[in-house]
Every structure is written in C-alpha cells, then in structure tokens.
C-alpha cells in the first residue's frame with residue numbers, strides 16, 4: 567500500500583491467526599512472535615501470519631495485554647480519515663434503522679461492535695459525549711472527534727473517557743469540553759415518554775445508562791400494582807418507569823448521594839407523587855440484609871449493579887457478588903413476585919450469570935420460573951464475531 571511502506575509489522579506465532587480469521591478484533595501479546603520496526607503507542611501496524619500473509623491493520627498498544635486492536639481486515643482499508651468516516655457513517659445508518667423515536671438520547675458508536683475499537687459516542691439531544699479508550703483512538707483523537715462532530719451534527723462535544731480503561735492502555739486520564747460552549751442548563755432527555763436530567767460533566771459513565779432503555783420500559787409494564795424495590799437505582803431509571811407503570815410504591819437504593827439527588831429531581835420533572843417513592847442512600851449488600859431484618863417484602867425487585875468483572879479474570883469474585891445480592895433479594899420476594907436481575911460484567915457470560923442466579927435460588931429455597939431474558943438496547947449492537955460486546959444480560963424470574 568502506498569504511503570504505508572514504513573509501517574511496522576506484528577508477526578504472529580504459527581496457528582495464532584485463527585481468531586483474526588474469525589474476525590475477532592483483538593491481538594493478545596502472547597500471540598505475537600515478532601514485532602518488526604519500532605511502533606509507538608497508537609501507531610498503525612500490519613498484522614501478519616507466521617507465513618507473512620496480511621491479516622489486518624491494527625492499532626499498537628504496548629502497555630496492554632490486548633497488544634493491538636484491529637481497524638480493518640481488508641488490506642485496502644488503510645486506517646485514516648476516510649476509513650473512520652465510513653465506519654462512523656455505517657454506525658449512524660445502523661442507528662437510523664432502529665426505533666429512532668424512543669428517545670433523543672442514543673449510543674451512536676459502540677466501539678468494537680461498530681468496528682471502531684475503543685471509541686464510544688453517546689448523543690444526548692444536541693450534545694455528544696465521547697470516550698476515547700484505546701491507544702489507537704488517542705492517536706487519531708482530532709480526526710475522530712472532527713468526524714463525530716460533523717456527522718452527528720451535535721453543537722457541543724464532551725470527552726468523558728473512563729480513566730481506568732485508559733490506564734490499561736497506558737493513557738493519561740482525559741475529560742472535559744472538547745467542542746462548542748458548555749451547556750447553560752442541565753441536559754434533558756426523553757425516553758419512552760419519561761424525562762430525565764443528565765449530568766454529562768460529573769455523572770457516571772457518559773451521564774446515563776442508555777443500554778437499559780428498553781428494559782426500563784419493559785419493567786414499567788410489569789410494575790402495575792406492585793410494591794417495587796429498585797436496587798442500584800442511579801438517577802431513577804427503573805424507579806420512574808415502575809411508577810409510570812402504576813407501581814404501588816418504589817423503594818430505591820443507591821450508594822451515590824448525587825445520583826439520588828438527581829433521581830428526586832427526575833421524579834419532580836415528571837410530576838410524579840413523591841409519596842410513592844422512598845429513597846435510601848447505602849450499600850445494597852447491607853441494605854438487603856437490613857430490609858430482611860425489618861421484615862420488608864416486595865412484589866418486584868430490580869437488581870442492576872455496576873460492573874463486578876471487566877474480564878473473565880475477575881469472574882470468581884464477581885460470581886460471589888452476584889450470588890450474594892440475588893440470594894438476599896430473593897428473601898424479600900413475595901410468592902408470585904418478580905426478580906429482574908442484571909449483569910453488565912463483560913467477564914461473566916450469560917450462561918455463567920444464569921448459573922449463579924440458579925445457585926442463589928437453590929440456596930434461598932426459592933423456586934423460580936425463567937420468564938424473560940434481557941440484553942442491551944439495539945443502539946448497543948452485538949457483532950457475532952465479538953461476543954464481548956454482549957456485556958449486558960438480564961433475567962426476569964417469577965417466584966412460584
């Protein structure tokens with residue numbers, strides 16, 4: 567390829583090209599036989615098989631176990647503005663094809679699942695919130711931000727890159743306004759008929775958990791006349807949906823005081839009666855035990871904890887956490903009650919998650935029927951060759 571003559575090369579060990587041939591976009595350090603040239607962090611490298619055959623263009627990341635992330639499997643698709651524009655346009659076209667009116671907030675780019683490894687872009691009305699989480703994205707920062715700004719049409723762009731993810735890639739923390747002028751009022755989004763204020767500057771992640779959009783709506787449909795417990799409520803996503811769906815009452819728990827304060831404001835924003843909502847600031851692990859001691863019972867319990875395991879390395883510890891909260895939540899469930907339980911841990915597969923919950927049910931002595939399964943909303947696409955993209959999974963279980 568012209569202009570790429572000086573490109574460094576990663577030559578893989580014999581047989582280690584298999585996952586790339588299945589279009590999985592990660593090259594682990596252990597698969598590399600030789601690094602030819604002296605690539606720097608974020609540089610484009612040519613990944614070759616042991617026999618020297620081209621496999622992919624990738625971004626080099628010397629401090630990460632994921633030593634390179636694939637930009638393209640086609641030799642003609644040389645990384646640069648043209649390819650990234652094409653990728654962003656494909657991502658936007660995918661979003662236009664899915665229920666565009668459920669919300670004015672949507673994930674526009676979902677990293678590896680949109681063939682842009684490490685790049686997240688969430689739109690909140692006219693504001694775009696971006697995460698640059700890989701060495702390759704950092705290298706192409708200005709190009710990527712320019713394309714995103716232009717193609718999304720957003721008037722302001724914030725960066726909210728997760729510092730832990732950047733650290734794994736050897737990158738310094740980075741966040742703040744990168745384009746346009748700061749918003750003068752809190753951002754407001756609408757989702758399935760409910761309004762939420764979103765704090766894109768100091769809120770968690772990019773400000774809101776967009777992946778649960780359709781699951782919140784579904785739980786709302788199931789909540790009528792039920793006494794609901796919303797664990798890990800953040801700014802009230804499931805709480806408001808349950809109240810809108812006719813829940814008798816909702817008790818909501820989170821350890822974050824700012825999140826609870828915003829949840830209260832969201833309740834008012836939707837003109838919902840404060841009397842049906844009870845808020846508790848605290849650690850869910852302790853709060854569930856306390857509720858049991860208090861003799862409280864519920865007809866619908868939602869468990870939507872933060873990520874317990876980013877990778878399968880932490881799966882055992884995560885499993886103990888999931889088992890604990892599910893077991894203790896089941897003790898609060900009336901016969902006929904529903905448990906909606908989620909995991910957003912990439913390191914815990916849907917199969918493992920179901921096993922953990924089944925173990926909790928057995929220990930609690932609670933017979934459960936599996937009624938529904940949940941996943942992330944369609945603006946968080948999952949590519950069949952990249953199962954890691956299916957990080958969010960949920961189960962709806964009925965106690966009988």
Ligand code: SAH
Nearest residue numbers: 775798799800803820821822849850870872
């Ligand atoms: N259900 C929410 C999203 C939950 S995100 C929605 O629909 O918007 C996970 C939440 O768990 C965060 O708000 C975080 O503050 C909270 N959290 C993390 N660890 C916790 C703990 N041990 N106890 C209580 N809340 C916790």
